[in-house]
Structure formats: C-alpha cells, structure tokens
Amino acid sequence: MVEDFGDEPSLVRSAQADREAFGLLYERYVERIFNYVYYRTGNFHDAEDLTERVFVRALNHIGTYSDRGLPFSAWLYRIAHNLVANWHRDNSRRKEIPLEDGLLIARHDDHPEHEFLQSEEREYLLRVIHSLPPDRQQLLILKFVDDLSNAEIGQVMGRTEGAIKSLYHRTLLAIRDDLGPTLSSMPVEQESNGGFDEQAENSDR
Secondary structure (H helix, E strand, O other), rough: OOOOOOOHHHHHHHHOOOHHHHHHHHHHHHHHHHHHHHHOOOOOOHHHHHHHHHHHHHHHHHHHOOOOOOHHHHHHHHOOOOOOOOHHHHHOOOOOOOOHHOOOOOOOOOOOHHHHHHHHHHHHHHHHOOOOOHHHHHHHHHHHOOOOHHHHHHHHHOOOOHHHHHHHHHHHHHHHHHHHHOOOOOOOEEEEEEEEEEEOOOOOO
C-alpha cells in the first residue's frame, strides 16, 4: 500500500509559492520515480539523468499544475513516462537490465532478508517484464515495483480502475507459465459476467 504522505495538496500549494518547499515533494517521490524510470530503461546512469529531468520539469511547470482529480504523484509519473518514451525513441532499441547495477533503491524500512528475497523475485520478474509491450511493462512496474493500487495505476495511465484490472488479468494469464512460482501467490482478478471477482483481500492492489 502506498504510504500516507499527509496533506499533499497543501504541500503542492506551498511549493507553487515557494520553490524551496518543492524539496519536500522531491524527497517524497524521488526514489519511487527513480525506480520506475530505471525499470523502464534498464540503465542506471540514464535513470539518474531522467529522474533529475523529471523533477526539473515538474519544478518549472508546477505553477500550471492543478488538482483536477489527478494527484501530484500521478502527474510526476506522467512526466516520467513521456521522458522515458522519448528516451526509447532516441535509443531506438530496448536495453537489457544491467543487474550488476542493482535492481532498485531499497526502502529504508526493509529488513536485509526481505530485501534479498525481493531482489531475487524481481530479477526473475524483470526478465519477463521486458518481453512485454510498453503498456504492460508500465502496469507491472507500477504494481510490483512502486506498489500502487489499481486505482492509482489508472490515474497514472489515464485509464479506469476496471480497465487496469482487465489489463492486469490478461497480462498475468499471458505470463503465468513463464513466471511459475513467482505468480503463485499473486492475486488474479477473475472475469465473471463482465466484472471481476476479487479472490483475496488485496486483489484490488
């Protein structure tokens, strides 16, 4: 579950009036945005550069941001998505994930054992993710790397929560054989009469 960052709208309003306050927004989201960009590009140094560009662009345009049902974090992800898309066009090919660079920026509250297991699982998951179309890559990275709910992913990708559930369902079914045990504990929303039956308490995440 995405951690509670408090009154984000008030913080955004402060950052619009005072650029120094933007640093608080940067601290809240920089790891999450870096992870997203890194998993999409597979290049540590380019991910650092693109992450910096995301926040520079956000800082330069924060005066035009208005909360129209789109959280500030989703706005950041959309900026990151556009920069990554441009990066892929400029490079004209997908790069392999350089696993020696490290899979992700660890969260500060992770225990070493948990962090190790996550790294093993995500290394395996990455090899499958990068064989998928861009929209499915984006979905799985937002869900399994940044731990967003379907509703939050829908805000980032500009789709309804139901559309995200459907895409998630189809994606997991398509890769289940490849992932094997990694997917055994992951909930799959089942289609039934045009809807979805949630099989587990966290199946909407």
